[in-house]
Amino acid sequence: MSRRESPPPPSPPPPPQLLGVRRGEVECEDRPERAEPLSDTEREIIQDTWGHVYKNCEDVGVSVLIRFFVNFPSAKQYFSQFQDMEDPEEMERSSQLRHHARRVMNAINTVVENLHDPEKVSSVLALVGKAHAIKHKVEPMYFKILSGVMLEVLSEDFPEFFTAEVQVVWTKLFGAVYWHVTGAYTEVGWLQVSSSAV
Template identity: 95%
Template sequence: MSRRESPPPPSPPPPPQLLGLRRGELECDDRPERTEPLSDAEREVIQDTWGHVYKNCEDVGVTVLIRFFVNFPSAKQYFSQFQDMEDPEEMERSSQLRHHARRVMNAINTVVENLHDPEKVSSVLALVGKAHAIKHKVEPMYFKILSGVMLEVLAEDFPEFFTAEVQMVWTKLMGAVYWHVTGAYTDVGWLQVSSSAV
């Protein structure tokens, strides 16, 4: 290359690892192994850091959903209200997307508030899983992807609270959430539901 030629543009960064799932890998794996229960110290870390996030829950939720839909547009097929939206600014203005963002954040808030009560957490996540399996017919791997996107956004938007150690604890929590949700899919016979819907 001569000195007058401009250097080639930098290559885009590699897609982020989202709880072990890379962009474009959309197959549904077997149910993951159950993670170790959270320790008292880990529960405290999650509740402390969540307090900072939840003060801005709607804005954080909207940011998470916009990134989720921009990076994984196939997920929009489950949302007739905004499946045709391409522009992130249009998504941000969507009252339906804001409503769903609040629901997602409130579900996580219920989990975080009840970390001391595993039965309550399990029942809340079973309801979420069953609704998404039976009513909405959402592929369970989207929960894994959404968890990874949420972890990215929290680390970027709250760097002073989401240190590497805190991110590890949150990854453990999101793994537990995914385990419970996929359990609900298994309980309702997801494979039969999804194959009969074809």
């Protein structure tokens, strides 16, 4: 009589992780569906509210990055100049962090200024995505995390402009940004790049 072996029980799927993701764990093929295009009214809301933010772009950008790095310290692995910074006050004094904050805010500004021109928005975000995939090797999930942190900071710092309704519109914009960026990651073969880099 032969002994039949029962197959091992299927292992449960790993829990979704936002923190501590390792290279290759985030698949760009899990891209969200493309968001509905912004309506004229939504574009106006974004441009109007962004005008208030961009007057203070460097300070807002620094606040966003400090909260991002404090709450998600694993993101610092991509920034050799910030890796050893633990203290938010030290981060705030860092000229490199200020410089990166300006770059982030200027990229968003370019997107907001060109919402009427989807081709321009797409090309800007493709450049950002490709640079972060190829040169910096940043997990795409961090774009989603940074968007959430930014929305949190904007709603706290500009409560009169970032009402619940406005936050919904900005969430839609950040969803579109993430869709374009992950598209660029997929285009450059992120999974192959990342798995060979492990």
